[in-house]
Amino acid sequence: MPTTDALRLERLAIGELAEVSLIVAPGEVHCLSGPSGSGKSRLLRAVADLEPHDGEAWLGDVAQASLPAHEWRARVMLVPAESHWWADHVGEHLPQADPADLEVLGFTPEVLNWQVARLSSGEKQRLALLRAISREPSALLLDEPTANLDEATTRRVEAWLNERIRERGWPTLWVAHDAAQIARVANHHWHIDGAELSQVPTWT
Amino acid sequence: MDVIELTWWQLALAALMVVALAGCTAAMRLGMSRSLLIAAARTVIQLALIGLVLEALFAAERLLWVALMAFTMLLIAGREVMARQKRRLIGGWAFGIGTVAMFVSSFTVTVLTLTVIIGSEPWYRPQYAIPLLGMMLGNTMTGVALALDRLTDTAWRQRAVIENRLMLGQRWQEAIGDIRREAMRSGLMPMINAMAAAGVVSLPGMMTGQILAGSPPALAVKYQILVMFTITLGTGFGTLAAVAAGSRRLFDGRQRLRLDRLSTPRS
Numbered sequence: 001m002p003t004t005d006a007l008r009l010e011r012l013a014i015g016e017l018a019e020v021s022l023i024v025a026p027g028e029v030h031c032l033s034g035p036s037g038s039g040k041s042r043l044l045r046a047v048a049d050l051e052p053h054d055g056e057a058w059l060g061d062v063a064q065a066s067l068p069a070h071e072w073r074a075r076v077m078l079v080p081a082e083s084h085w086w087a088d089h090v091g092e093h094l095p096q097a098d099p100a101d102l103e104v105l106g107f108t109p110e111v112l113n114w115q116v117a118r119l120s121s122g123e124k125q126r127l128a129l130l131r132a133i134s135r136e137p138s139a140l141l142l143d144e145p146t147a148n149l150d151e152a153t154t155r156r157v158e159a160w161l162n163e164r165i166r167e168r169g170w171p172t173l174w175v176a177h178d179a180a181q182i183a184r185v186a187n188h189h190w191h192i193d194g195a196e197l198s199q200v201p202t203w204t
Numbered sequence: 205m206d207v208i209e210l211t212w213w214q215l216a217l218a219a220l221m222v223v224a225l226a227g228c229t230a231a232m233r234l235g236m237s238r239s240l241l242i243a244a245a246r247t248v249i250q251l252a253l254i255g256l257v258l259e260a261l262f263a264a265e266r267l268l269w270v271a272l273m274a275f276t277m278l279l280i281a282g283r284e285v286m287a288r289q290k291r292r293l294i295g296g297w298a299f300g301i302g303t304v305a306m307f308v309s310s311f312t313v314t315v316l317t318l319t320v321i322i323g324s325e326p327w328y329r330p331q332y333a334i335p336l337l338g339m340m341l342g343n344t345m346t347g348v349a350l351a352l353d354r355l356t357d358t359a360w361r362q363r364a365v366i367e368n369r370l371m372l373g374q375r376w377q378e379a380i381g382d383i384r385r386e387a388m389r390s391g392l393m394p395m396i397n398a399m400a401a402a403g404v405v406s407l408p409g410m411m412t413g414q415i416l417a418g419s420p421p422a423l424a425v426k427y428q429i430l431v432m433f434t435i436t437l438g439t440g441f442g443t444l445a446a447v448a449a450g451s452r453r454l455f456d457g458r459q460r461l462r463l464d465r466l467s468t469p470r471s
Contacts, residue, residue: 048371049458069459074373084368086382135372 002026002169005060007047007076007139012055014046015039018195019055024139024171029162031182032175033200034192040175041081044141047173048078059139059171077137081144081175083128085116090127096134104160105130106153121148126157133164140165140172146181158185207417219244261330270328274311274337281306281345288349291356291466293453301449302348309442310340317434339410339431340438343395347439348446351391355450356466358383366461376455384451391443395436402432 003026011019017039024030032040046053049069057064057076064072085093091112099109105126119127125148132140145161146154162185165172176182182189182202189200222244226237261269282303292298314337318324324332359366362383369379402408410431414424456462 050367050370050460052456052458052460070370070373070375073371077373078371080368080371082364084365086365086369132372137373 002167003138003171004169005062005138005171006058007171007173008058009047010056010058012043012046012053012057014051014053015042016195017043017192017197020197022190022197024173025187026169026171027166028187029165029172029174029185030188030190031186032173032190032192032197033177033182038192038194040192041143044078044143044173044175047141048073048076050078074135075138076141077132077135077139078141079129079132079143079145081147083124083131085124088115088117090114090116090119093131094127094134097130098134101130101134101160105157122150122153125149126153129157129161138170140170140174142172142174144175144177147177154181161185219248258330258334261334265326265330267326267328270330270333273330273334277338277341278303278307278310281341285345285349285352289353289356290469291360292352293356293450293465294467295465297453297465298352301446301453302345302352305348305442305446305449306341306344308445309440310337310344310438313434313438313441314340317430321430335410336431336434340435343435344438344442346394347391347443350394351387351443351447352450354390355383355387355447356454358386359451359454359461360463360466363461363463370459370461376451376459376461379461380451380454384447387447387451388443391447392440395439399432399436402428408432 006026007024009020009022011021013019020043022030032043034040042051045051047057049057049064049072059072059075062075064076067075087093089112091097093116094112097109097112102109102111107123107127111123111127116124125145129142129145142161146157149157158181164170174185176185186202189202190197191200222240226240226244229235229240230237257273261273282299285302285306286292286298289298293301314333315327317336318329318333319327322332327333359380366379366383370376398406398408408428408431411421411424411428414427415421419427453465454462
C-alpha cells in the first residue's frame with residue numbers, strides 16, 4: 001500500500017545549516033546538492049535523528065520526537081554513501097530480499113551466499129539500497145546512492161529507485177552531485193549556499 | 205610444621221638477581237630496565253606497608269577497620285580500571301561504572317562466601333575477609349578493565365557499522381550486540397583460562413601459599429576451588445554490570461551513538 005504521508009522538516013538546524021524547512025510530498029524526490037563539507041550528509045543524519053539537532057521532522061502527523069528513535073529510523077530510512085556490513089554473508093543482512101529486485105540490480109539469488117568481504121564497492125552500494133528498501137520504510141534519505149556505479153548501472157539503479165519511490169509513495173531526499181542525474185530524478189532541487197537552502201528551478 | 209623463616213638478606217639475594225636482569229636488558233638496549241626496577245621497588249614498598257597494616261588489622265579485629273580497608277582497596281582498583289582504558293568514558297563515568305560494578309559484585313560475593321560458606325567467626329574476621337576480597341578485587345578489576353577497554357575501543361573503531369545498523373532501524377542493544385559479546389568474552393577469558401589450566405599447567409598461588417604454610421594439600425585444594433569459583437562469580441557479575449552500564453552510556457536517549465562521550469587517547 002503506498003504511503004500517503006509527507007516528510008516535513010520544520011526549522012531543522014544542524015552544524016552550519018540554519019533552520020531548514022521543507023515539505024516532501026509522498027512519491028516526490030527532492031535533490032540536495034552543494035559543495036562537499038556543506039552539510040548535506042549531516043542534514044540527512046539529523047532527519048534520521050542520528051545527531052543532536054534543533055527543530056523537528058514530521059512524517060505525516062507523527063513527530064520525530066514522539067516515536068522511539070529506532071522506530072523513527074525504520075520508517076525514515078537513511079542509506080549512507082558508504083555502506084557497512086556486520087555479518088559474514090550477504091544473505092544474513094537481507095532476510096527478505098525479492099529475487100526480482102536482485103535481478104534488476106544485476107545479481108542472481110546466488111549473491112545471498114557470497115561473503116561480504118568479496119563485494120566490490122559498487123556491489124555493496126547496490127545491495128545496501130536493496131537492504132534498506134526491503135525493510136519497507138515509509139520515507140527514504142539517499143546519500144549519493146549511485147556514487148560508486150558506472151554510467152549504465154547508474155541509469156538502471158536510478159530507474160529502479162524512481163519506480164519504487166513513485167509506486168510506494170515514499171517521500172525522498174536524495175543527495176546528488178551530477179546535474180544530469182538531478183534533472184532525471186528530481187521534482188525539486190535544493191542547493192546549499194552557506195547556511196541557507198535555496199531552490200533551483202527544475203523542469204519536471 | 206612451621207614455615208621456614210625468611211630473612212631480609214635472603215630477599216636481598218633475590219633482589220640482586222632482579223637488578224642483574226635489569227642490567228642485562230639495559231645492556232641490550234631493550235628499554236625495559238627502568239620500568240622493571242620501578243615495579244620491583246613498588247612491590248617491596250607496597251607489600252612491606254601492607255604487612256604492617258595487616259598486622260594491625262588482625263590484632264584489632266574491628267568491623268570498622270576491615271570496612272575501611274576494603275573501601276580503600278576498592279577505590280584504588282577503580283582508579284586502576286580507569287587508567288587501563290585507552291578511550292575512557294569522560295565525566296567520571298569510567299571510574300564510576302568500574303567502581304560500582306566491582307563493588308556490587310566483589311563485595312556481595314565476598315560477604316556471601318564469608319557468612320554462608322566459610323562461616324568464620326565473626327564473619328568479618330580479617331584473616332579471611334581481607335585476602336579473599338583482595339583476590340576477588342584483583343581479578344574482577346582485570347576483567348572489568350579488559351571488558352570496558354574492549355567495549356569502548358571497538359565501538360570507536362566500528363562506529364560506522366554501529367550507525368549503519370541504527371539507520372536500518374535496529375535498537376541500540378542490537379546494534380552494539382556483537383561488541384558487547386566480544387567485551388564480555390575478553391573480560392571473562394582470563395578467568396576461564398585460569399580455571400582450565402589450574403593444577404595442570406599452573407599451581408594456583410593461594411594453594412601454593414597454603415601448602416608452603418603447612419596445610420594438608422587436600423584442604424588447600426578445597427580452598428582453591430572455592431576461591432576460583434568465587435573469583436569467577438565476582439569477575440562475571442562485575443564484567444556483566446560494567447558492560448551493561450558502559451554500553452548504555454555510549455548511546456543517548458534517542459539511541460544515537462555518542463562517541464563524544466569518550467576521551468581521546470594521549471599518544
